[in-house]
Amino acid sequence: MILPPGEDAQGRAVRLERIAEALIERVDRLEETRGSARSMFQAAVALEREAIARTRDLERALADLSEKNRDLAVARAAAEEANRSRTRFLRAASHDLLQPLAAARLFLSALTDTGLDETQAELAARLGAAFESVEELMHAVLDISRLDSQRIEFHRKPVALDALFRRLAVEYAPMAEAAGLRLSFVPTAAVVDSDPTFLRRIAQNLISNALKYTARGGVVVGVRRRGGLVWLECHDSGPGIAAADRARIFDEFQRAVPERGPQGMGLGLSIVRRACLKLGHRLELDSAVGRGTVFRVGLAPADAAAGAGQAAPDPSAAALRGRVVLVVENDAAMRRGYELMLGGRMGMIVRCAGGTAEALAAMGQDDPPDVILADYNLDNGDTGIAAIGALRAAAGQAIAAVMVTARRDGHVARACAACAVPLIEKPVRPADLAAALMQALGAAPPLA
Structure with missing residues (x-):
């Protein structure tokens, strides 16, 4: 081995020792670096496993949540359908529920106008109070049903x-x-x-x-x-x-x-x-x-x-005396009740019919009534709206009209508003009926 100029064996040994130390230090650093990278790799593997496990847990939780949401949606749909069914039932049943009550009120009103002794007057008053209670309860139930409905229409x-x-x-x-x-x-x-x-x-x-x-x-x-x-x-x-x-x-x-x-x-x-x-x-x-x-x-x-x-019309019925009213009502008891109240208490000339065809026959060709009083629900799909329209067309003039109904929905109200017909709900109060008739007679709509 050739020594560098001026370097003896001892100098060479020192130099080699330094080189060895430097090499050892470099190797140590490489080992540390490799160990750190290995630790990082191991940590990354562990994190990946943890992420996979948490993802699976999350997927299971989302699946459970989706199932619960589906169950809630089904339950909500069932509840809404039950509510709609209840509302439909009450709306459909209201006519049949209120019809006999309306007839009874008309008969009771006619009865109180006759000569009653003290005991009979007391019985009539108690019957009237009982009818008031039943009417109030039925109106309250129907009002709550309408207000709870999601499809209620306001005008x-x-x-x-x-x-x-x-x-x-x-x-x-x-x-x-x-x-x-x-x-x-x-x-x-x-x-x-x-x-x-x-x-x-x-x-x-x-x-x-x-x-x-x-x-x-x-x-x-x-x-x-x-x-x-x-x-x-x-x-x-x-x-x-x-x-x-x-x-x-x-x-x-x-x-x-x-x-x-x-x-x-x-x-x-x-x-x-x-x-x-x-x-x-x-x-x-x-x-x-x-x-x-x-x-x-x-x-x-x-x-x-x-x-x-x-402005509300004068509730006095004196202005109705002698006026001709054509009642279109399919219920015989209601027709008789109207005859007694309109003819007896209000002094009107009353004609009655059960539907559109019978009303046209009762009116005749050249003898239209002063006002039409029609129930909305007639037989065989016939309606009071159809009857009023047919009678006006046959008479060639805008006959005044009033609609009476036990139905409480927007369709009836819109139909009446379209032909400018006042609408009153059953059971009918004499004062309300008199006011509606006078309102109609004072402002009959133009012929459509």
Whole structure:
């Protein structure tokens, strides 16, 4: 081996030792690097296995969730179908349920107009009260069914509150008088945006509720403007409602009165809450125990000019005396009831028919009636709408008409609105029927 110039054996040994140390250090670093890479590889493998396991767990959880969602969807569909079935049944059955009640009310109304002795008058009054209770219950059940339906249709329009108040004053004056209470309606020019049928039901339930649970004093119904809304308010001087009871009284069959207090079904305020919620009307309650209660319904104002034509007709039936009415009703008991009420109490000349063909024959060629009173549901698919249309076409003129029905759905309301025919629901109150007939006679629509 040749040594570098000037390097002896000892120098060479030192140099070789340094080279060896450097090599050893490099090898150590390589080993460390290789060990770190191996550790990383092993960690990556472990993470991959963990990810696979967690993915499988997640897939199983998603599968379970999907199955539960399917079960919930099936259960929800079944519940919705059950609700629709209930609504369809009540809608279909309402005519048959209310028909005998409507006939009984007509006969009872005719009976009370005859000379009754004291005992008979008392029996008639008790029968009337019983019919009122049954009617109230049936209307409440049907109203709740409609309001719970997802397919309910509202017909919003400007509603003149003063006209509504006059109608309610006539309707509830006997109830207030019998209870020895004052019932007052404050005149107003307010016109609001709402569904007139359901707004009337809201007001009816609030007034009826106030009269039932007020022992002394009275009930005042009026309007207050606040916060851009028109607030329909019903004040009473009743026992008041404790704070603990103010939420539950809006539930079904709840009454915040003692067991020996006035009896009611506890459905009226539930209907008020449901109707206000569906219509978007705010509902408020203030009460002081021992001092009385006020219910408020917040209504959006409407164009006063649009509602100006809704003034209620005079409920007196004197204007109907001597007018000819053609009754189109397939139920014999109802026809007889109409004959007694329209001919006896209102002094009208009554003709009756069971359907469209019979009505055309009864009318004759040149002798149209002053007004048509038709039931919507007739026999063999015939309807009151068809009868009115056929009679108007045969007469060649716009005969005034009123529709009576036990059905509560949008189809009937739209059909009546299309031919400008007032619609009233069974059971028929004499005052409501007289008002509807006078409304029709005062504003018959143009011939289509």
